[in-house]
Amino acid sequence: MNAENNFNFKNSDHHFITPVSDDLKKAFTDLQAYVKGNPSKRIQVIGHYTANEKNNSAYPNLGLARANAVKNHMMSLGVPSKIIDTYGTLKNDLVPNADNVYFGPIDYTVKTIVAGDTSEADELKALRDKIITNPLVLNFKTGQTVINLTTEQRQKIADISKYLDKVNGATCLIVGHTDNVGDASENMGYGQKRADFAKKYLIDNEISTSRITAISKGQTEPIADNATEEGKAKNRRTVVTLKETN
Incomplete structure (x- = not known):
């Protein structure tokens, strides 16, 4: 991709600065035509960030969030998400300008998939098994419907997002x-609010709401003894995983 300009980001921000330059628009138009004529190609978008930036995104690091912002722009231009891989890399030698703007903290590479190479399919199968075996579980305090996710939990959101992004027809199931x-009926409502909180995180990762099922089981499916505080804490949970297919 040839362009004199790149996407620019303000310090600690994962939304690129608009408007995008005309030569960058043309470069992505050319890229769309290139990948359409070369189905074996995959595009890797690498977003960079520095250790002193604050990550306010739904992603485990700001670089990955920036890469996904660029990916979403590419998708809006007609580049299929299935052929775009995103990564985040710490790069502390980035220096913002006087207006606190980082110029072009995005790199691109093009990868060729060799005929007969099953590594992509194998990777997706391994990712699916990982998500189902070790789903995202969010634990809430009594009456709480919003929590701050850890970096590890955000990574699980990113993994689910990636799988849904790559596999047509795959859907996510969230159960509060x-x-x-x-009151049991009020608890059903609490469970739904907790499920909807997790759903918002997926939507923030640009997953369509049509591919997410968020439901509540309230107090009907405990996994521990409600007679103890420890058991109650385990039961106040929201489980995010892939929806099983027959």
Whole structure:
């Protein structure tokens, strides 16, 4: 991709600065035509960030968030998401200008998939098994419907997002659960709010709401004894995983 300009980002921001330059628009138009004529090609978008930036995105690091912002722009121009891979890399030698803007903290590479290479399919199968075996579980305090996700939990969101992005027809299932404190019908509502909170994180990762099912089981499916505080804490959970297909 040939362009004199690149995407620019303000310090600690994962939304690129608009408007995008005309030569960058043309470069992506040319890229769309190139990948259409070369189906064996894959595009790798690498976003960079520095250690002193604050990550306010839904992603585990700001570089990955920036790469995904560029990926979404590419998708809006007709480049299929299935052929775009995104990465985030720490790069502390980046220096912002006087207006606190980083110029072009994005790199691109093009990878060729050799005929008969099953590494992509194998990677997706391994990712699916990883998500189902070790799903994202969010634990809430009594009455709580919003929490701050850890970097590890955000990585699980990113993994689910990646799988849904690459596999046509794949969907995500989010189930909110509660302990048995209070009214059962109110707990059903708490469970739904917790599921909807997780759903918003997926939507922030640009996953279509049509591919997400968010439901509540309230207090009906405990996994621990509600007679103890420890058991109640385990029951106040939201489980995010892939929806099984027959």
